[in-house]
Amino acid sequence: MQALLPFNEAQEQIFQQITPTNKTESVSVKEALGRTLGEEIISPIHVPAYNNSAMDGYAIQGSDLPENGNITLEVVGSSFAGTPFEGSMQAGQSIRIMTGAKIPDGADTVIMQEKATREGEQVSFSSEDNHKAGENVRMAGEDMREGEAVLQPGKQLGSAELGMIASLGYGSVKVKKRIKVAFFSTGDELCSAGEALGDGQIYDSNRYTVFSMLSELGVELIDLGIIRDKRELIEQAFKDAAAQADVVITSGGVSVGEADFVKETLDNLGEVNFWRIAMKPGKPLAFGKVDDAWFFGLPGNPVSAMVTFLQFVRPAINHLSGKARVTPFRIPMRCINKLKKRPGRLEFQRGIMEQDEKGETVVRGAGHQGSHILRSMSIADCFIVLPAENSGVEAGDWVEVEPFQS
Ligand code: AMP
Numbered sequence: 054m055q056a057l058l059p060f061n062e063a064q065e066q067i068f069q070q071i072t073p074t075n076k077t078e079s080v081s082v083k084e085a086l087g088r089t090l091g092e093e094i095i096s097p098i099h100v101p102a103y104n105n106s107a108m109d110g111y112a113i114q115g116s117d118l119p120e121n122g123n124i125t126l127e128v129v130g131s132s133f134a135g136t137p138f139e140g141s142m143q144a145g146q147s148i149r150i151m152t153g154a155k156i157p158d159g160a161d162t163v164i165m166q167e168k169a170t171r172e173g174e175q176v177s178f179s180s181e182d183n184h185k186a187g188e189n190v191r192m193a194g195e196d197m198r199e200g201e202a203v204l205q206p207g208k209q210l211g212s213a214e215l216g217m218i219a220s221l222g223y224g225s226v227k228v229k230k231r232i233k234v235a236f237f238s239t240g241d242e243l244c245s246a247g248e249a250l251g252d253g254q255i256y257d258s259n260r261y262t263v264f265s266m267l268s269e270l271g272v273e274l275i276d277l278g279i280i281r282d283k284r285e286l287i288e289q290a291f292k293d294a295a296a297q298a299d300v301v302i303t304s305g306g307v308s309v310g311e312a313d314f315v316k317e318t319l320d321n322l323g324e325v326n327f328w329r330i331a332m333k334p335g336k337p338l339a340f341g342k343v344d345d346a347w348f349f350g351l352p353g354n355p356v357s358a359m360v361t362f363l364q365f366v367r368p369a370i371n372h373l374s375g376k377a378r379v380t381p382f383r384i385p386m387r388c389i390n391k392l393k394k395r396p397g398r399l400e401f402q403r404g405i406m407e408q409d410e411k412g413e414t415v416v417r418g419a420g421h422q423g424s425h426i427l428r429s430m431s432i433a434d435c436f437i438v439l440p441a442e443n444s445g446v447e448a449g450d451w452v453e454v455e456p457f458q459s
């Protein structure tokens with residue numbers, strides 16, 4: 054028997070082989086949502102563009118603030134957001150100002166209106182409120198400075214980034230081209246959802262979990278359906294898939310089984326490694342190339358297929374798409390129940406996070422951990438990651454938790 058490949062080595066081998074795409078296209082800011090940035094964004098302006106008020110109140114000169122007692126200033130004008138005060142303010146004067154409005158020339162401080170006493174064209178402030186020169190002023194360029202590189206290629210564009218790009222005045226942005234992914238399920242026992250189930254058949258669920266997990270990655274999808282365990286059919290499916298897509302993903306047929314033609318076919322068609330990885334669930338994983346397309350052969354068991362996808366295929370597709378690499382976030386937590394585990398393989402047990410009576414975030418196992426119990430993925434909200442050498446968890450032990458990403 055081939056020795057088990059450590060989890061990290063499998064992940065590194067995949068990363069080292071795959072080179073990120075350098076193909077980009079220009080899209081409108083709204084269309085860029087969820088896409089990967091393909092250029093460096095340099096700020097052409099200061100944001101904010103001018104010094105402005107953080108409060109509704111009165112713009113004054115900080116040097117007018119009294120050390121003791123009160124001061125009364127004359128109100129000589131107003132500055133509203135979009136309608137600035139024109140002209141220059143002198144010592145002894147003040148300007149009524151609203152949040153976001155331009156600080157008038159001659160002013161450098163804003164006193165919030167709750168600390169001001171207005172009478173006619175006069176306003177007074179008390180030294181007891183401990184005002185400081187320069188307070189409540191947002192400086193030009195405080196968020197983004199003109200000429201500053203504010204976003205790097207590889208950044209996934211979400212709400213904040215779309216807002217940043219818009220606040221710089223850009224109407225379009227360069228993003229990486231979408232990766233095309235073709236996928237199919239293999240197995241004589243599989244039946245498509247919506248059809249009548251024959252004796253000895255099961256419904257194909259992997260094609261739906263793979264579809265969903267891929268949908269979250271912003272790739273173009275090509276669903277090639279179910280392919281029966283027949284040499285010619287499998288060979289044809291691989292050729293079709295590789296001709297259309299940058300990545301081909303299958304499930305089933307990568308374990309050592311009588312009717313599994315996937316391995317034989319791939320030995321003829323491409324360069325594929327059939328790994329036995331020291332992980333649970335999901336020991337078998339095929340990775341390599343079929344013609345010019347990258348290929349991932351997921352195990353058939355539904356939980357194994359999801360876990361290997363999330364741990365290997367998702368980071369690989371993100372890498373190929375040009376996204377900056379992110380190490381999954383793992384949080385130490387106390388596990389409140391016993392978990393069974395044998396030493397030897399890295400385990401991704403399904404867990405549920407909760408708060409105990411002291412308010413501490415703890416985790417518990419999500420019940421039956423069989424690789425065919427898909428419901429464990431549904432009731433769980435995290436993986437409890439147990440290192441290969443771990444030989445079981447007692448209630449109260451610390452474990453590493455990897456929350457599911459939404
Ligand atoms: P295999 O890797 O083809 O030997 O399949 C391992 C197990 O996963 C068997 O119990 C299969 O019936 C099951 N399986 C394979 N493909 C799927 C699928 N697409 N959906 C649900 N279960 C599957």
Ligand code: MG
Pocket residue numbers: 239240241305306313353
């Ligand atoms: Mg099979």
